[in-house]
Amino acid sequence: MTDIILLSDPRVAATRVTENGEPLVDAREFAALRVDARMSDHDGSYAHLRADVLRRLLLAQQALPPGIRLLMVEGFRPPALQRRYFDEYAAALRTAHPDAGPDRIRELASAYISPPEVAPHVSGGAVDLTLCTDDGCELSLGTEVNATPEESGGGCRTAAPNVDAHARANRAAMGRALTAAGFVNYPTEWWHWSYGDRYWALLTEAPAAKYGPASLSPTTA
Numbered sequence: 001m002t003d004i005i006l007l008s009d010p011r012v013a014a015t016r017v018t019e020n021g022e023p024l025v026d027a028r029e030f031a032a033l034r035v036d037a038r039m040s041d042h043d044g045s046y047a048h049l050r051a052d053v054l055r056r057l058l059l060a061q062q063a064l065p066p067g068i069r070l071l072m073v074e075g076f077r078p079p080a081l082q083r084r085y086f087d088e089y090a091a092a093l094r095t096a097h098p099d100a101g102p103d104r105i106r107e108l109a110s111a112y113i114s115p116p117e118v119a120p121h122v123s124g125g126a127v128d129l130t131l132c133t134d135d136g137c138e139l140s141l142g143t144e145v146n147a148t149p150e151e152s153g154g155g156c157r158t159a160a161p162n163v164d165a166h167a168r169a170n171r172a173a174m175g176r177a178l179t180a181a182g183f184v185n186y187p188t189e190w191w192h193w194s195y196g197d198r199y200w201a202l203l204t205e206a207p208a209a210k211y212g213p214a215s216l217s218p219t220t221a
Contacts, residue, residue, distance in 0.1 A: 008110035077121035126194035141165035
């Protein structure tokens with residue numbers, strides 16, 4: 001598959017899910033992985049991932065060049081928060097594109113925020129990441145994490161040509177480590193990687209996704 005498949009593509013929604021019941025785990029309990037607090041929430045949802053996703057993230061960490069570390073920005077996202085993010089961005093797009101119909105707005109919105117019913121973050125299988133040095137200084141990857149297509153001039157796309165060579169090299173290093181650990185990237189967002197969700201299953205031609213929508217239980221939190 002060489003074309004960009006958006007999360008609004010019907011093939012994503014049609015992908016079968018065989019939920020394996022794997023728990024959400026708090027990444028902050030693992031000293032080997034840095035977890036940034038910019039997306040912190042009241043119950044710590046942002047710092048949680050499915051157990052095997054976290055295991056693979058730690059493998060990717062080991063595959064990075066010396067002196068470079070993954071910096072986790074956001075993992076699990078509760079369904080209600082996903083819906084709010086999508087609705088707010090779609091509303092802004094309707095204002096910017098008053099002639100666009102509902103299907104077009106959904107397509108445009110999904111280049112930045114997933115439709116809630118197929119959202120990778122809701123499954124606990126997706127993680128937003130950047131890179132930093134051992135002492136926590138963030139490296140340049142061309143745009144801020146979560147930069148919209150509008151504010152970045154398309155630089156948020158993983159293969160965007162309008163970022164400098166240093167940023168491209170950092171994106172490539174992160175991509176090699178995460179791909180080797182089994183993750184797939186959402187090509188409109190260099191920071192977004194997932195494993196076990198519907199999007200991963202579609203791109204890898206797995207028989208089914210491993211993870212459906214998750215929830216953070218009181219004991220997990």
